[in-house]
Amino acid sequence: MSDSTAELWQAYGTMKRVLEDLNRLGRDFGEELRQLGFDYTSESVYSLGTNHLVMKRHHSWLFSSSARGDGLGPFKFAAAFVYFEKDPGQWKVHPQRPEAWFFIAETSRRPGTENTAKWIPTFFAEEDRRCYTPEPCLNQILEYAYFGPEEKWNAVCFGVELGEIDSLAKLRELVVKPLVAAAAVASVTWNRTKQADASAHSA
């Protein structure tokens, strides 16, 4: 083998390990939530693979108490999103440094039969930057709120450089616990917002 071929083989082996580790990270986010009482794990949905050999720029894992929804109340879910590269029209904090984003969210949208994991990249649409408080950044809990005429979305999320999470303990302490705490506070706000929204409609 030439040196380049040897290096490509080595890189391929590394890539495989990275992808396996990514899968564990995404899956374990759902499990860690469950350990803390956020049981969104009765259904898990993942980004669909491509049907041709072009690699995706990101991947999502979505967990919900019922991915199809019961038709009543908001659809609640949690998601992990590994973000290597942005698509056109998306934002990303660091262009060339992989990030991991984690969400606890609810929406008025009914999931129907669609793959709900494909919702997650839409949180990174350039026009949705304004929905975040504070401005999108890493290592800080962000709140996301979108109140459109047809749909409403609320979320708390946390982004971190991918390499920052180097153990299960780090995932738990750095991401999951703060996110769960923020979601508990945010749900109060969410309910208040909904009440205000209902009042406005009745008026």
Add this chain to the structure above:
Amino acid sequence: MIEAALRGKLSCLNAEDALTSVVFGSLRYLDSSVLWEWLQHATNVQGEKLGGPSFAAAKIVFWPGYADTFRKVGTVEPDVVIDDGVQSVVIEAKLWSGKSPSLTETTEGNYAPADQLAREWHAAFHAPKERGLRSPRALIYLTKHLSLPREELQASLNALKERGIPNARLFWLSWNALELPLSRVLEELSPARIIASDVLEYLRAAELLRFGGWRLEPGDFGAPDRLAWTYRSRCFYFESLNAVRQSWVYGGG
């Protein structure tokens, strides 16, 4: 077999029988404390651990057939029975599938599903001597879940309760819980570490281990910020393949 599976010569990583064989077959060559430490993680629906005295020189029997005393027809075949001459533990192992339903005749002459764990507990409890095995003190439902599959276990308990057996000792255990006892063996300076390492690799390939950090090779892509480079290399690799595919017409056009 492990090497063949890990190198793609055998397509058995999704097969629960292969997994059962690799794990329990290998555990026979390790100190029985490894097996016992793992089994100690087994939990019942009340949240109680299996407990009890540790095994000594346990005999591991694979796929023993028992007369199906629950349905009174046919046989049942748990995956593993561990028996050390004093006590036995019956194990029903699963990977991707759930409990197998089996039809049984009701008093009305209809057929209804009979719970697999209920059948196995009933049979192992009532007819263990057929195979020279002790009465079980527990049946463990071994799965890839990371948390207790409460509803599944409760359904089995209910099925036994309906048959007048209210105190069946059904537990659940995760494959994943074996990681810690095996990792301890890796720290030993003995040939056992090779066995433990092989089983861990198999569990990793079967997607049964939890996230444990990035397994990057030091010196090559060791720094986390090189992940972007890794990704680009991956794109290059697949896009090159794609270019070849697009320019190639099947059958020479």
